[in-house]
Amino acid sequence: MVRRRSPQEKKALSYAKDRRNVYGENDKSSRKNIPRNKRIPNRVDRHQEQLFVTALGPVDLDAAEDCEVTLRMTRSKWHTGRWRKYPDAPLGAVVAHRLARRRERELG
16 A cells, blocks of 8 residues: 655655756757757768768778878767756756855845
């Protein structure tokens, strides 16, 4: 049988488990922005690779090597920590921060 929780226990659990977006942008926009930001580097890589693949004419080994180096540099630039997902903050920490700021504004 499940034990009933008191309102105080429910509030404490809510403060510990619930999360709030503190990144500074609309929390609903993350539904579109996260997949977009994961998609962009791969799209850039495909585009760069396609530029080198579709080159016509006789193959110059030095030029081919330069192209390959350029392609690898471009990939590393986009895939090394450009964008990372940022976790939401616990509700308890957000409320404590807001209360502290409210106190500072009243005193200062």
